[in-house]
Amino acid sequence: MSNRRTQTAASESEGIYEKYRMGMRIILEGARAETGQTPKEVIWAKNKARLYRYKAATERRFPVPVLLVYALINRSYVLDLLPGNSLVEYLVGQGFDVYLLDWGTPGDEDQGLTFEHYVLDYLHRAVSKVLKTSRSREFTLLGYCMGGTISAMYAALFPGSPLRNLLLLTTPIDFTPANMGLYGVWTSEKYFHPDLLVEAFGNIPAELVDLGNRLVKPVANFIGSYLTMWDYLLYDKPMETWLAVGKWVNDGIPFPGAAFRQWIRDFYQQNKLVRGEIVLRGRRVDLSQITCSLFMAAGKKDHICSVPQSEALMQLAGSQDKEFLVLDAGHVGLLTSAESRKQLWPRIRSWLELRSQDH
């Protein structure tokens, strides 16, 4: 073979070897990405929770601030994933005053935290801080997944002012087993006893929760996602979003034991929320008390929170002004996919624009 062909073959081999090395590194060490880059400052802290206010990139056009609330079992930076792929960055750029309540990582001393604490102590206090900092008399609450369930309970317990708008994205409300797929079967009272896990672990390890989520779609999660990774690597396709989402998926946080017990028993097994039987510190959560403007979105391909699970609130809430949007996306794709950036984000902006001015 000529020298030129040898060199070409050598450089191709080296290129393939480098890609193979990168792929193996991702598999063994985990995906890495610079996430949560929108500038922010801490305006309040309680235990492990932090309330962030995002710094304005442009002039704030809307006096009504937006408070984002995420789930207890994942990191909240999925809402601010990457520059150019961040709901937070988008809302800040549109002129909204954006806040985020990050629950933090619970320690062993937080095993006893329940939804009473999260709704009535953490979230309620965070709301007062948001109002004081923004000097506004009203606010918008945006909840995602379990954060949406927490937000819905807050809205039911504190209807009316100062809560002006409620946005819930891929939020489970109705836990009827038929709507839950494999989750409905796995969490049945006959086979699943949350007390066993709580007594053994205290806080439920993030790896255990993650395993349960992955087993809902095992072929896609254990084989398909890595096949996609190799496809991106070997054919030089952009993979920043894949890396960021991969990092987030593997970056779960423990589920406080008492809250986990409540979540499984009261929500998944007994479906108390839709029946109005959830009681937080003596106060009954009645979803019909939600009267503020309501916007909900769900994904057709979401196997963690199906569309019927979310849509149930449309019938239960007492709001006159409400809208339900279904996207062709999965649970995480509802936030990070191109479809979401084209459809959902602009819809959120236009919906909020009309409802975020002073009365």
Added chain:
Amino acid sequence: MSERGDASSSGDLLELWKQWYAASARAYSGILESSKDTLVDSRDLSQLWLKGMQAALEQMQVGPAGMFDAGTGATWKRWLETTSESWRRVIEQGGDPLGLALQWTQMLETIRANIQAGESIQADPFALFKQWYDATSETWAQRVEDVLGSEQFIGAASRLLEDYTGFVKTTRRTGEAFLNQLQLPTRADIARVAGLVVTLEEKVDQIQDEIENASFPAEVNESLASLDERLARVEDAWKTVAPVFQRLGALEKLEGRLDLIENKLDSIRAMLERAEPGQQQSPGGATSAGKTRRQPRKVGVGTSEEKRVASRKKKIANPRAE
């Protein structure tokens, strides 16, 4: 490599394949013979499989290219037909208690249809695997999810979870007891201390909350409100007066400069008077020529510049007073 080398290596490969095939066929037949009374009679299906493999071997003997001709897929087709036929016979004879054979058969039919409808088989192994995955993943996923959702699986998983959590509890208890024996702090101890800190922080938070939301008697609120109004009026008044003061500030500077010039004139005059002894000086420093000193205008409480100027004038006027 030379053609001779290629032929000998392909011949070795074929020879190897033939030996493997013969040995496997003998072994498989032996197993079936020994177990024909206990297992489902799979002689027919095994014969079918062996025939299929024989046909594949014959095709290989045509040449290695015949085996891996990406354009025809005939070998794949024969393999799929043979295998699916085998499993179909198993199902018919009742040898499928878990229903897996039926699922395998359906999956193979789907694979065959997908591959026949799609492109030819890829030479790139990754692309080939991806093509196979895209063609079969939905079927695989559905089968796996059916198993994961079955009562047998859930029951087994529940028992496994029970045993595992029991093991974890025992391990943690043993570990804590061991650490206690060694007089070392455990996670529970650290958690207790952290809990105390969290409780303390909660109290501070409540105090802060009370202070922020504190409500005063109505009279106090009214006084505060009126004070607010008065302060607002004072602020408005100051906004009106501030430019005037700024102008006064400029005037003060002019005053200061004039005073400096006066001082210089005074010192010049003093020098002239010393040079002309006939002229008398008045105690106030005014000359007999009757020039009067300009009195500094008193503004407010007096700036430091004014004080300095006044002090110098005093010194000049009464040098013997020091």
